[in-house]
Amino acid sequence: MSLTPAPLSTWSRALAPSPTLAVDAKAKAMQAAGEDVCSFAAGEPDFDTPAHIKDACAAALQSGRTKYGPTPGIEPLRQAIAARYAAEYNLAVTPNQVVVSPGGKFSCYLGILATCSPGDEVIVPAPFWVSYPEMVKLAGAVPKVVLCDDRAGFKLTPAQLAAAITPRTRLLILNSPSNPTGAVYTRAELAALVAVAVQHNLYILSDEMYEHLVYDAAKPTCVATLSPEAQARTLVVAGFSKTYAMTGWRIGTLVAPAPIAKAVGELQSQMTSNVTSFAQYGALAALQEKEKTTAALATMMTAFDRRRQHLHAELNKIPGVSCLLAQGAFYLFPNISSFGLKDQEFCARLLDEEKVAAVPGSAFGAEGYLRLSYATSDAIIAKGIGRLGRFCAKLRK
Numbered sequence: 001m002s003l004t005p006a007p008l009s010t011w012s013r014a015l016a017p018s019p020t021l022a023v024d025a026k027a028k029a030m031q032a033a034g035e036d037v038c039s040f041a042a043g044e045p046d047f048d049t050p051a052h053i054k055d056a057c058a059a060a061l062q063s064g065r066t067k068y069g070p071t072p073g074i075e076p077l078r079q080a081i082a083a084r085y086a087a088e089y090n091l092a093v094t095p096n097q098v099v100v101s102p103g104g105k106f107s108c109y110l111g112i113l114a115t116c117s118p119g120d121e122v123i124v125p126a127p128f129w130v131s132y133p134e135m136v137k138l139a140g141a142v143p144k145v146v147l148c149d150d151r152a153g154f155k156l157t158p159a160q161l162a163a164a165i166t167p168r169t170r171l172l173i174l175n176s177p178s179n180p181t182g183a184v185y186t187r188a189e190l191a192a193l194v195a196v197a198v199q200h201n202l203y204i205l206s207d208e209m210y211e212h213l214v215y216d217a218a219k220p221t222c223v224a225t226l227s228p229e230a231q232a233r234t235l236v237v238a239g240f241s242k243t244y245a246m247t248g249w250r251i252g253t254l255v256a257p258a259p260i261a262k263a264v265g266e267l268q269s270q271m272t273s274n275v276t277s278f279a280q281y282g283a284l285a286a287l288q289e290k291e292k293t294t295a296a297l298a299t300m301m302t303a304f305d306r307r308r309q310h311l312h313a314e315l316n317k318i319p320g321v322s323c324l325l326a327q328g329a330f331y332l333f334p335n336i337s338s339f340g341l342k343d344q345e346f347c348a349r350l351l352d353e354e355k356v357a358a359v360p361g362s363a364f365g366a367e368g369y370l371r372l373s374y375a376t377s378d379a380i381i382a383k384g385i386g387r388l389g390r391f392c393a394k395l396r397k
């Protein structure tokens with residue numbers, strides 16, 4: 001008998017590990033070893049969860065909310081999420097259209113599983129959030145990546161969308177505000193894309209994880225509000241991680257027409273069951289104690305906006321670098337293609353030579369860019385940008 005086991009599954013072998021988590025892990029390991037690293041790799045707010053949310057969770061834990069609950073989420077939380085969509089977007093949602101899942105990431109995956117069969121094609125505009133193509137592959141479906149570069153403001157056009165559609169296309173993934181670019185589509189831009197999707201009878205997965213993190217005059221659009229046809233085919237994913245600095249809690253939300261939400265809940269019932277019971281009471285407090293939550297979010301946004309403007313201005317002062325001023329999320333996505341280095345090599349050398357961590361654009365399907373997260377302190381941004389400038393000057397010699 002052989003000591004060598006059979007090869008692992010096609011699922012395991014097809015998967016690319018998350019490059020963003022990998023860069024972040026390497027930077028953290030270097031920091032732990034005492035190195036002075038400036039990391040722009042973080043994919044989460046550098047703030048703690050607001051106290052009233054933690055208190056509500058702790059109280060629920062103390063009072064014995066420690067049992068299994070309904071798979072799609074505790075009833076008061078589903079009600080509060082439905083009410084939030086009505087209040088924020090004037091969108092009529094009933095609690096049975098809401099599924100609470102262990103993280104928005106899992107909400108996305110369930111949404112893909114609920115709508116796509118093996119061999120179906122899914123349109124993924126690039127730069128994309130790293131998990132979309134991998135999740136599509138895990139569903140046996142086929143990602144069709146459409147590149148939208150900085151000249152297009154990193155936005156998909158209706159013509160590009162129409163050209164990418166085939167008889168096998170099932171689903172369009174949208175993500176506004178975007179991770180990694182911070183781009184925010186206008187309502188009119190989304191309406192034009194949705195019209196094409198409706199015409200071809202596609203489902204739409206709209207990842208609105210950063211809906212509350214918008215700057216200047218930008219406004220988030222809930223894609224389900226664009227038309228009754230849009231609402232009938234859109235799965236809206238959002239959550240608590242980014243808005244309320246709750247990444248470690250693992251609570252995401254999906255809102256969809258009731259039959260789709262039911263399918264999503266049934267998939268979840270065989271995979272994870274309910275989100276941690278007492279954690280859901282923390283999420284409930286985030287929605288119910290609105291004044292405190294709004295104040296905490298405002299504090300975070302003031303810091304993010306200041307850092308965004310500072311980082312953007314400093315990046316554009318570096319010869320050879322150009323960067324759009326993103327209007328959402330907490331990332332900038334500068335173009336570094338003028339240096340003639342592959343972005344992976346650029347990032348590897350930047351980390352080795354200057355101890356600055358950034359994620360290469362190719363991880364998001366767009367070669368020639370960096371993703372810089374400004375969910376980090378002003379001091380680290382100032383120090384890191386100085387080092388990046390020095391590194392770029394060296395490359396130009």
Ligand SMILES: *Cc1c(COP(=O)(O)O)cnc(C)c1O
Pocket residue numbers: 043102103104105106129175178179207209239240241242247250251252
């Ligand atoms: C962070 C993120 C998510 C998922 O967040 P969770 O931590 O799983 O709730 C989903 N989509 C995008 C674009 C993200 O950046």
